[in-house]
Amino acid sequence: MIAMFVDLAVRDFLDRAELVYPDRVGIVDEPRQPAPSWGAVTYRDVARLARAQAAGLDGLGVPAGGRVAIVSQNAARLLVSFFGVSGWGRVLVPVNFRLTAPEVDHIVRDSGTEVLLLDPELAHLREATTAKHVLVLGEDDDTIFDRAHEPIEHPIAESATATLNYTSGTTARPKGVQLTHRNLWLNAVVFGLHLALTDDDVLLHTLPMFHANGWGLPYALTGVGGRHVVLRKVDGAEILHRIDRHGVTLLCGAPAVVSAVLDAASAWDGPVPGRGRVRVVVAGAPPPTRLIERTDEELGWEFVQIYGLTETSPLLTVNRMRAEWRDLDPLRRARRLGRAGAPALGVRLRVADDGEVLTRTNHNLDGYWDKPEETARALAGGWFHTGDGGSLADGYLTISDRKKDVIVSGGENVSSIEVEDALTAHPAVREAAVIGIPDDTWGELVTAIVVLEDDTATADDLVAHCRERLAGFKCPRRVEFTDALPRTATGKIEKYALREPFWKGREKRVN
Structure with a gap:
C-alpha cells in the first residue's frame, strides 16, 4: 500500500485563488501612500506579482531559506510578500514599522537578513543597516519584481520556517519566533473555519499586517477568494468610509480600534455602515464590557474575541455569539463575550498550578531563532508557556493578567x-x-x-x-x-x- 503525504505550504492559498478566482479583484491597495498605489489587483495579477518577487530574489542570489525582511505599513506590496517570499522557499521577516533604526538593524543582524525591503517613508533606514541588499518599495520595484523571468521552484517541507516574527521586546531584546509552513497553514484554516470565511467576505486591513502575519488572514482570505482592502493608517472615520465604499464584512484589531470607530460613529451622518453585516475581531488586550455592549448597540456589528500570541501563530481561542445567549440582556451577553474564548479546533489548554495558561497545538512555534535555552523554557513539558494568568470554566478561558502585570x-x-x-x-x-x-x-x-x-x-x-x-x-x-x-x-x-x-x-x- 502506497501512503501519500503532501506537505502543507502557504503558497497553497494563492494557488487556489489564482485557479478558482483569477479575474476577481483580490486586493484593493491603499490609494494614499508614498509608493505608487497598485489600485485594484486581480488574483491572477497577485499571483504574477508573487512569482515576479520570487524571481527578483533569485536574481539577487537569495537561496532557499534566505531571510527577506520587510518594514512597511499596510500595503499591497507587503501583502504580496507573504506569498512572493515564503511561497518560493525563503523566510519572510515582517518588521514593526515603528521601530527605531538600531532596533531594525538588530533584527536584520539577528535574523541574518539578506534583503531588506523598506516603505518609502522609512528609506532613511538604509543608512543604518547591515543588510546586503536594501530596496525601497515603489522606487526599486523593477529589482524587487522581476517580471521577465519565472522563479526557481524550491521544494518546500511543511516543517520549514516560513516567517520569522520578532516579539515586541518591551523588556529585553526581541526574539525571533520561527513559524513553519505547517503552523501558518493550520492557523489560517482553523481561523477561517471559526470565522466562517467565504468568497463573499471583504476584509479591511485595520490590523498591521506585520503583527503575527495579520493573524493569518492574508492566507485564509486569499484561499477562499475573498477581497482584501488595504488601510494604511487607522482612523475611525476613514474605517467607516471604507466599510461603506467597499462592502466590508470583516475587520480586526485591538480594542482601541473599536473605540476609534465608536467615536467616529457618533458624528456619522446617517445609519452606521455595516450594521448587521460586519464582524469585528478583537484581540491584543481584554476588551472592556461596555465596549462590547456599545459595539452591538451603536454599530450593530458582531463582536468576536480571540486570544493568542505571536508564538502560537496566533490563534488559541475564539469567542463568538452563541444561540444560547441571544435572549440574554445586553450586559450578560457582553460579559460572556468578554472572556478570551473557547479553545479553537485542535487547541488544548490547561492552567498550571501557579495560574499560568499552557497550550498544546499545531500552531505553536518551532522555536526562538538561535535561542535554544529560551525555546526549552517556553516549551517545557511539551506545553507552550504563554506567560498569561487565567482560568478555565465551562470550556471557556478567562485571562486574568500577564503574569508580570x-x-x-x-x-x-x-x-x-x-x-x-x-x-x-x-x-x-x-x-x-x-x-x-x-x-x-x-x-x-x-x-x-x-x-x-x-x-x-x-x-x-x-x-x-x-x-x-x-x-x-x-x-x-x-x-x-x-x-x-x-x-x-x-x-x-x-x-x-x-x-x-x-x-x-x-x-x-x-x-
Missing part, C-alpha cells in the same frame, strides 16, 4: 484587567490602565492612569465607583489623569512605559 498589594493578588474593566464602566472614562507602583506600606499600590471623556469625574468619584464593584483591596489607591495612553503599533497599551517613572532606579520591578 499582576499587582501584589498587601499580600493580595490584584488583576489589573479586572480593575480596568470596573473603571471603564464609568460613563466619564474613555480608557484606563492599571499598574502597580512601589509603596512602603502595601508593597505595590494599585494605581489607575485614566483618560476621561470629559471633566465630570474626580479621582474620588472613580474610586467610589470601583468600590461598588470590587473588593476594597482591588480598588485604586491612586488615580492619575492623562490625555492619552502610550500604545504599540498594534494598539496595545505600553504599561512598561507607564511604570517606568515610578520604578526608575530600582533593581527589581517588584516591591
Whole structure:
C-alpha cells in the first residue's frame, strides 16, 4: 500500500485563488501612500506579482531559506510578500514599522537578513543597516519584481520556517519566533473555519499586517477568494468610509480600534455602515464590557474575541455569539463575550498550578531563532508557556493578567484587567490602565492612569465607583489623569512605559 503525504505550504492559498478566482479583484491597495498605489489587483495579477518577487530574489542570489525582511505599513506590496517570499522557499521577516533604526538593524543582524525591503517613508533606514541588499518599495520595484523571468521552484517541507516574527521586546531584546509552513497553514484554516470565511467576505486591513502575519488572514482570505482592502493608517472615520465604499464584512484589531470607530460613529451622518453585516475581531488586550455592549448597540456589528500570541501563530481561542445567549440582556451577553474564548479546533489548554495558561497545538512555534535555552523554557513539558494568568470554566478561558502585570498589594493578588474593566464602566472614562507602583506600606499600590471623556469625574468619584464593584483591596489607591495612553503599533497599551517613572532606579520591578 502506497501512503501519500503532501506537505502543507502557504503558497497553497494563492494557488487556489489564482485557479478558482483569477479575474476577481483580490486586493484593493491603499490609494494614499508614498509608493505608487497598485489600485485594484486581480488574483491572477497577485499571483504574477508573487512569482515576479520570487524571481527578483533569485536574481539577487537569495537561496532557499534566505531571510527577506520587510518594514512597511499596510500595503499591497507587503501583502504580496507573504506569498512572493515564503511561497518560493525563503523566510519572510515582517518588521514593526515603528521601530527605531538600531532596533531594525538588530533584527536584520539577528535574523541574518539578506534583503531588506523598506516603505518609502522609512528609506532613511538604509543608512543604518547591515543588510546586503536594501530596496525601497515603489522606487526599486523593477529589482524587487522581476517580471521577465519565472522563479526557481524550491521544494518546500511543511516543517520549514516560513516567517520569522520578532516579539515586541518591551523588556529585553526581541526574539525571533520561527513559524513553519505547517503552523501558518493550520492557523489560517482553523481561523477561517471559526470565522466562517467565504468568497463573499471583504476584509479591511485595520490590523498591521506585520503583527503575527495579520493573524493569518492574508492566507485564509486569499484561499477562499475573498477581497482584501488595504488601510494604511487607522482612523475611525476613514474605517467607516471604507466599510461603506467597499462592502466590508470583516475587520480586526485591538480594542482601541473599536473605540476609534465608536467615536467616529457618533458624528456619522446617517445609519452606521455595516450594521448587521460586519464582524469585528478583537484581540491584543481584554476588551472592556461596555465596549462590547456599545459595539452591538451603536454599530450593530458582531463582536468576536480571540486570544493568542505571536508564538502560537496566533490563534488559541475564539469567542463568538452563541444561540444560547441571544435572549440574554445586553450586559450578560457582553460579559460572556468578554472572556478570551473557547479553545479553537485542535487547541488544548490547561492552567498550571501557579495560574499560568499552557497550550498544546499545531500552531505553536518551532522555536526562538538561535535561542535554544529560551525555546526549552517556553516549551517545557511539551506545553507552550504563554506567560498569561487565567482560568478555565465551562470550556471557556478567562485571562486574568500577564503574569508580570499582576499587582501584589498587601499580600493580595490584584488583576489589573479586572480593575480596568470596573473603571471603564464609568460613563466619564474613555480608557484606563492599571499598574502597580512601589509603596512602603502595601508593597505595590494599585494605581489607575485614566483618560476621561470629559471633566465630570474626580479621582474620588472613580474610586467610589470601583468600590461598588470590587473588593476594597482591588480598588485604586491612586488615580492619575492623562490625555492619552502610550500604545504599540498594534494598539496595545505600553504599561512598561507607564511604570517606568515610578520604578526608575530600582533593581527589581517588584516591591
